Amino acid sequence: MIRITYVTITYNAAGVLQRTLDSVLSQDYPDITHLIIDGASTDGTLKMVDDYIERSNAADNGHRIQVMSEPDEGIYDAMNKGLRSLDGDYVCFLNAGDFLPAADTVSKIVGYISLAAGEENMPAVLYGDTDIVDGEGRFLHHRRLSPPENLSWKSFRQGMLVCHQAFYARADFAIATPYDMQYRYSADVDWCIRVMKAAAKENVPLLNLKMVVANYTQEGQTTLHHRESLMERYRVMERHYGRIQTFLLHCWFAVRMLT
Numbered sequence: 098m099i100r101i102t103y104v105t106i107t108y109n110a111a112g113v114l115q116r117t118l119d120s121v122l123s124q125d126y127p128d129i130t131h132l133i134i135d136g137a138s139t140d141g142t143l144k145m146v147d148d149y150i151e152r153s154n155a156a157d158n159g160h161r162i163q164v165m166s167e168p169d170e171g172i173y174d175a176m177n178k179g180l181r182s183l184d185g186d187y188v189c190f191l192n193a194g195d196f197l198p199a200a201d202t203v204s205k206i207v208g209y210i211s212l213a214a215g216e217e218n219m220p221a222v223l224y225g226d227t228d229i230v231d232g233e234g235r236f237l238h239h240r241r242l243s244p245p246e247n248l249s250w251k252s253f254r255q256g257m258l259v260c261h262q263a264f265y266a267r268a269d270f271a272i273a274t275p276y277d278m279q280y281r282y283s284a285d286v287d288w289c290i291r292v293m294k295a296a297a298k299e300n301v302p303l304l305n306l307k308m309v310v311a312n313y314t315q316e317g318q319t320t321l322h323h324r325e326s327l328m329e330r331y332r333v334m335e336r337h338y339g340r341i342q343t344f345l346l347h348c349w350f351a352v353r354m355l356t
Contacts, residue, residue, distance in 0.1 A: 099207050099219070100128040100185030101265070106175045106192050108136035111145055113194035113314065116234045118149040120196035120312075126203035127159025130184045134175045135166035173276040173284040180272055187223060187265045190285070194314035195262050196234065202310060206265070209306055221296030222303040223265035224248055225310035232314065240313070248303050250293035253286065254338050257330075261285040262311035266292050267301075280333065282326040287333045294337075 103121055107114060121131050133146055143166060150162050163182065169175045176190060197203070206223060227240040244259045245252055252258050266274075274291050276284040296303060334343045 098128045099187070099210060100130060101126070101203055101207070102130040102132060102183055102185035102188045102268070103191045104132045104134060104176065104179035104183075104188060106134050106136075106172050106179070106190070107138060107142050107146075109138045109140045109142060110193035111138075111141035113232070114142060114145055116196045117191060117193055118145065120198075121160070121191070122149065122153055122156065122158070123200040124158075124160070124197065124203045125200050126207060128185075128207075129159070129203060130161045130163065132179050132182055132184075133162065133164045134169075134179050134182075135164065136169045136175060137166055170278070171281065173278055173280065176284075177275045177278075180275055183268050183272055186219065186268055188268055188271045189262065189265045189311075191262055191311070194232075194234075196312050198228065198309050198312055205308060206306055206310065209308075210304065213304055219267060220304035221267050221270050221299075221301040222248070222293060223306055224259045224303065225263045225306035225308050227260040227263045227311045227313050228309050229315050230312045234312070234314070236312075237315065239309075244305060246305060248293070248305065250290050250297055250337070253290050253293075254334070254342070257286050257289070259289065260311060260313055261289065262313050264289055265310075270295050270301075280329055282322055283329040283333050286330055287336070290333070290337050 105117055121129065135142060146164055153160050153162055165178060165182070169178065210219060210223065224244050226243060229237045229240055231237055240260060242256050242258050248259065270292050274288060274295060276288050280287060293303065331343065
């Protein structure tokens with residue numbers, strides 16, 4: 098069976114982590130690995146994780162949970178630790194506060210892979226839609242940017258059309274593409290583009306799941322450091338799409354916002 102790995106990065110996340118853990122625990126698909134990469138939390142995060150492991154064992158749902166807790170150099174360093182510990186066929190980074198929409202989300206994803214591609218021709222990336230929730234996990238709205246029917250690495254010239262939490266990378270491509278530590282807020286954008294570039298180079302397709310696969314909590318580091326994130330994202334786009342094209346695209350973005 099296709100194994101899906103979720104990587105959850107935590108640091109003093111007890112206030113928002115429970116809904117993330119509950120959403121993975123509730124999945125009716127058995128072949129799930131959940132890697133929890135903790136930055137040496139000092140609140141109730143690790144106690145919450147211990148309770149989660151006990152509940153998963155009691156449920157006998159087939160899920161595997163692995164925990165690492167030690168100091169790190171930031172969220173992308175923690176994500177690279179997750180990549181180095183990766184187990185399974187696909188990986189998705191589901192951070193503390195974010196959660197899967199329904200108990201059959203993973204079953205539907207795996208079913209769509211088998212229907213659309215088959216297990217012998219697995220896509221390099223699976224991608225879907227995202228709903229935005231508030232700090233209490235309540236639905237706010239659908240994400241403004243929606244994935245195109247046919248995604249490619251060039252699609253991100255129009256912005257990050259697929260949320261990081263709705264981007265499932267095949268394990269071999271993910272492991273070969275660690276997060277670039279020069280970025281503090283936008284290494285996820287760069288990572289998604291580089292994974293898709295690698296897939297294009299090997300002529301491996303990407304698969305649109307055509308469903309909401311993640312609920313994303315609006316608050317986060319990118320929201321807290323909005324200006325720095327935008328500046329860094331501009332640098333990422335210059336890196337992949339060129340200085341002139343990036344400048345012209347942002348001029349168009351500015352005009353579009355004013356009209």
